[in-house]
Amino acid sequence: MTSNPASSFTLSRRHLLGIEGLSPEEIVGLLDLAEEFVILNRQVEKKRATLRGRTQINLFFEASTRTQSSFEIAGKRLGADVMNMAVGNSSLKKGETLIDTAATLNAMHPDVLIVRHSASGAVELLARKVDCSVVNAGDGAHEHPTQALLDALTIRRNKGRIQGLTVAICGDITHSRVARSNILLLQALGAQVRVIAPPTLLPADIERFGVGVFHDMRAGLADVDIIMMLRLQRERMNGSFVPSVKEYFHFWGLDEAKLRFARPDALVMHPGPMNRGVEIDSAVADGAQSLIREQVEMGVAVRMAVLDALSRTLPGNLPHA
Amino acid sequence: MRDPRPTLLAGARILDPSRDLDTQGDILIADGVIKDMAGSLRNAGLPDGTEIVDCRGLIAVPGLVDMRAFIGEPGAEHRETLASASQAAAAGGVTTIICQPDTDPIIDEPAIVDFVLRRARDTAIVHVHPMAALTKGLEGREMTEIGLLREAGAVAFTDGTRSVPTAQVLRRALVYGRHFDALIVHHTQDASLAGEGVMNEGELASRLGLAGVPKAAEAIVLERDVRLAAMTGGRYHAASLTCAESLDVLRRAKQAGLPVTASASINHLTLNERDVVGYRTFFKLTPPLRAEPDRRALVQAVADGLIDVIVSDHDPQDVDVKRLPFSEAAFGAIGLETMLAAGLRLVNDGSVELMTLIRAMSTRPAELLGLPAGTLRPGRSADIALIDPDAAWLLDAATLKSRSRNTPFDEARFEGRVVRTLVAGRTVFEYV
Numbered sequence A: 001m002t003s004n005p006a007s008s009f010t011l012s013r014r015h016l017l018g019i020e021g022l023s024p025e026e027i028v029g030l031l032d033l034a035e036e037f038v039i040l041n042r043q044v045e046k047k048r049a050t051l052r053g054r055t056q057i058n059l060f061f062e063a064s065t066r067t068q069s070s071f072e073i074a075g076k077r078l079g080a081d082v083m084n085m086a087v088g089n090s091s092l093k094k095g096e097t098l099i100d101t102a103a104t105l106n107a108m109h110p111d112v113l114i115v116r117h118s119a120s121g122a123v124e125l126l127a128r129k130v131d132c133s134v135v136n137a138g139d140g141a142h143e144h145p146t147q148a149l150l151d152a153l154t155i156r157r158n159k160g161r162i163q164g165l166t167v168a169i170c171g172d173i174t175h176s177r178v179a180r181s182n183i184l185l186l187q188a189l190g191a192q193v194r195v196i197a198p199p200t201l202l203p204a205d206i207e208r209f210g211v212g213v214f215h216d217m218r219a220g221l222a223d224v225d226i227i228m229m230l231r232l233q234r235e236r237m238n239g240s241f242v243p244s245v246k247e248y249f250h251f252w253g254l255d256e257a258k259l260r261f262a263r264p265d266a267l268v269m270h271p272g273p274m275n276r277g278v279e280i281d282s283a284v285a286d287g288a289q290s291l292i293r294e295q296v297e298m299g300v301a302v303r304m305a306v307l308d309a310l311s312r313t314l315p316g317n318l319p320h321a
Numbered sequence B: 001m002r003d004p005r006p007t008l009l010a011g012a013r014i015l016d017p018s019r020d021l022d023t024q025g026d027i028l029i030a031d032g033v034i035k036d037m038a039g040s041l042r043n044a045g046l047p048d049g050t051e052i053v054d055c056r057g058l059i060a061v062p063g064l065v066d067m068r069a070f071i072g073e074p075g076a077e078h079r080e081t082l083a084s085a086s087q088a089a090a091a092g093g094v095t096t097i098i099c100q101p102d103t104d105p106i107i108d109e110p111a112i113v114d115f116v117l118r119r120a121r122d123t124a125i126v127h128v129h130p131m132a133a134l135t136k137g138l139e140g141r142e143m144t145e146i147g148l149l150r151e152a153g154a155v156a157f158t159d160g161t162r163s164v165p166t167a168q169v170l171r172r173a174l175v176y177g178r179h180f181d182a183l184i185v186h187h188t189q190d191a192s193l194a195g196e197g198v199m200n201e202g203e204l205a206s207r208l209g210l211a212g213v214p215k216a217a218e219a220i221v222l223e224r225d226v227r228l229a230a231m232t233g234g235r236y237h238a239a240s241l242t243c244a245e246s247l248d249v250l251r252r253a254k255q256a257g258l259p260v261t262a263s264a265s266i267n268h269l270t271l272n273e274r275d276v277v278g279y280r281t282f283f284k285l286t287p288p289l290r291a292e293p294d295r296r297a298l299v300q301a302v303a304d305g306l307i308d309v310i311v312s313d314h315d316p317q318d319v320d321v322k323r324l325p326f327s328e329a330a331f332g333a334i335g336l337e338t339m340l341a342a343g344l345r346l347v348n349d350g351s352v353e354l355m356t357l358i359r360a361m362s363t364r365p366a367e368l369l370g371l372p373a374g375t376l377r378p379g380r381s382a383d384i385a386l387i388d389p390d391a392a393w394l395l396d397a398a399t400l401k402s403r404s405r406n407t408p409f410d411e412a413r414f415e416g417r418v419v420r421t422l423v424a425g426r427t428v429f430e431y432v
Helices: A024-041 A065-077 A098-106 A122-127 A145-159 A177-188 A217-221 A245-252 A292-311 B082-091 B110-123 B146-152 B167-179 B203-208 B216-232 B244-255 B266-270 B292-304 B339-348 B354-369
Strands: A055-060 A081-085 A112-117 A133-139 A166-170 A192-196 A212-214 A226-229 A267-269 B007-016 B021-030 B033-038 B051-054 B059-062 B064-069 B094-099 B127-130 B183-186 B235-238 B260-265 B309-311 B384-394 B413-423 B426-430
Touching (some): A065 A133, A122 A133, A133 A292, A177 A192, A177 A226, B064 B309, B082 B426, B094 B354, B110 B146, B167 B216, B260 B292
Parallel strands (some): A166 A192, A226 A267
Antiparallel strands (some): B384 B413
């Protein structure tokens, strides 16, 4: 690991909009910083004053209890005042555009906005219209950088490294921002990445991402160190992208039999929420090789690291002052 | 209006694709028409009061005929009116606008054609001719009154940015339209394959997490349409082709002698899919911008004459529908004012001859639409653009005459600009 003391690490940017554009050094710096918060989070006294006086607004245009809670806890543990804006689609129904919402929030002088939106690029658009830091908590099928960071942290803690590992990402790659951010991050840190999916769930020219492309789980999982399963949305199960849940689980669902195609010490991950019996079997999800619960723990630590690192570049005063 | 006094355009390079003419000389304009053209007319007894315009260093070309411009009047005057579009056109050397029927109400009845023509006569400073809807309500089901609309003044028939989904409807329109010598202009994009697509399908769309439109969505419809044109003998024109696959289909159709022609938009000839990086919605177009090899193939097709016409595909959209996440934003870009300047890039980089460019922007569309434009022949209406080929300039979107600002060329560098535009002998634009 890096010899830099993590506590002096800063990100040379105001926003975290994606893994794209982060250098390997910045990624490693964030992971190292997150390690400090893993330790902190396991103590009774979990509170820091790093973000005291700062206002964090969680702006989720697309509902997500898990990610929102993770960011909320991360912000609160660092001492920020955290507010959840339940936007849903209500503002849109009232005719307010994303840019109107951005302008409204900006006038309240937040220091950091955590934003999730169903449209690719929407978080970047919003970031251009506000004065504070923006963290992308998932934009359409584009990026979900904190998920990739927490996955990398989980892998590094269990395998001791990322360089040289073979990672298979399985399932609905087409619609997955998790897959895109993970491909970028894992490749930046020297892992070999494969994708395994039915052809209907692979985006065009995916091989040009520099990943191995497999349609068959047996071939794709051979010699794999890490298996990342992706959630298959309900509306894509019944004839539109795959014929049925039954057929999908039969060929692409991770059960104990398919897990044996991978290396014996292979570990299993899932960004949640899981569809048990669709993309993953309960015996695997809850089995000895599963890292799924640890991922949730790492999520809080990684988000604290991101908030901490971004806050170091914030001006000492409120942005408008 | 009173006829303007006679004008002598003196010492211009005169380029007239209708006669393959490229010469140096004077053009005498009186009573709204080109009276005479010769090496020098100064000593030939000019009419009293003739204004002499020094055109040394300038190129006189027939005014452009833009075969595909979406205007917004009636029904969306906040985006563009016939008046504002005509101002933009004049500033871009366009002397004839062919407006599209997807207005509100839709131009699918003779009375609406008549309304547009009267509004244009009263408010526009360039010629305006509407295309009428091919099917009622642009719904792709029942053909419009092609004969009556033709009589009312519709120059062609199209469903705008919609493709007719059923082959039978298009077949009947082609067969029926043939009796009226109607030109059927069709947007070639299969709606089901395009789906929710917002840009070119491929690696870039996959990286941006945006749904793509495959090139096959275009080639499949064109292939079907070409077979229908062969079957019916109807005059068919593809509204905006974008990729090499479609060009192959077009080439075979032309080699077979079918009555098939096609346009390409200036955007697809000068921009590519990389321009959308950063989720820039002013580059969100339908059909979408393609990758660079397709752009190059399209430019080559213009140079070869395979592509007949270059259109601006002028489509004004206000900020409310453009300043949105990419997938939610409206399609379209304005282009009347920049079409020629952008086209000159292709001339300046040596890929297209100036004669070919002007033919595709003026002479050829006039021929296809049966309009007495696109030529500098004596006796014809003096619709002329004067170009300074060496003027280097930077586009400032704030100075555009269109009511909307959605130009993909903001802050673009151009070499060559329109310095004066005449419509029926009257100067409607002068760059000062």
